[in-house]
Each structure stands twice: as structure tokens, then as C-alpha cells.
Amino acid sequence: MENQMLKKSNVVELNSFYNNIQNKFHVEAKIPDQIFLEPNEVYVFDLWDFLDENVQYLLDLTKKTNGDEVLWLPKYNNIYANEYMYINARMNKINFRQLWDDNKLTIFIEQGCMFDISGDWISYFDLEEHLAILAVYSCDISLNDFSKAPYTKEKFIEEYLMVPIEKIDKSTKNLMKNYNEKFVDVFLENYF
Secondary structure: OHHHHEEEOOHHHHHHHHHHHOOOEOOOOOOOOOOEOOOOEEEEEEHHHHHHHHHHHHHHHHHHOOOOEEEEEOOOOOOOOOEEEEEEOOOOOOOHHHHHHOOOOHHHHEEEEEEEOOOOEEEEEEOOOOEEEEEEOOOOOOHHHOOOOOOOHHHHHHHHOOOOOOOOOHHHHHHHHHHHHHHHHHHHHHHO
């Protein structure tokens, strides 16, 4: 079933799909910079918590709003991309772990983007930082409906801020400081 969602494509077609959300998503930006344009709400999740638990909630929400089409695209302008995912929100639960095991998911979670065709919500994925970021534009999402809660600012800082726990050399200390300034601080400013 999962492989039926994968559709052959090319860079030109994939980039044209991004036109559906061009007024809501900055296609060439990447985190920690702001990638969403004027969302009503933004939620940050652990990548696998989001895929294992919360995507199904979004698909169910899409069904309730009389939609059923969701696209998952690889990173914009990825010259190696030759597939996208067309997800019918009315299908059974998707096993993303199986897609991962089959080596079919990596290209989608390396700065890929999932959204419902009407643009009510957009999710951005970052494998390197192990994050999924959900921007909500025109639907009512209740945090109580997510089986895995999004990060709070405090929880994000706890997990991502690099703090030495033992004596470290100056070079490592500088790397940690650089990561905190260039990623953590900027991310917090843009998403919390």
C-alpha cells in the first residue's frame, strides 16, 4: 500500500507542486531560518513522534474538512528527486517506519514538505536536526488531539541547547557555542 503512494516525477513537476503553497512557504529557506509565511500557529515536534503518531491526526483532520489529498514533496529543487508521495487521507494508517526500512523515506524527511492541497496546514521535515515543524493556516487544531505533544520552548532548550557536562577542550566548546548561537537561538526566535 505504501509504495502505491509513491509517484514518479521530475524536478520541474515537483517544483510546480510547490506553487500550491508559494504564498505560505519560503521554498529556498531552511531551518533555523523562518520557512513559513504568516501562519496562524506553529508547532515543533520530534520527527518520529510526529510521523508515528501525529500525521494520522492531520490526515483525519483533512478528511473532516472534506479534503482527501495530501502531497509530500522532497526538498525544493532537489536534482536527485524523482518521486513524490500522493497520500489519500481516507486510506488506512501509513507505516512510515516500513517506508524508512525500505529506504523510501529519506528524501522526504531531508527538508521535505507535506501539505494538504487546500493549504490548511504544512509540515516541514529536517532529518539532520530530527524535527518536524507544523504550520497551521486555516484549520482548527487542538493540542489535546495530538497523541505526542509538540515541544515547549523549555523542552526544546533542554534537548537542543549544548551545555558541557564535563571539562571539554576549547575547540569543542567553540563548536557548541557556535551551534547554540547559529541554530538554537535563531530557531527559538523563529518558532517559539
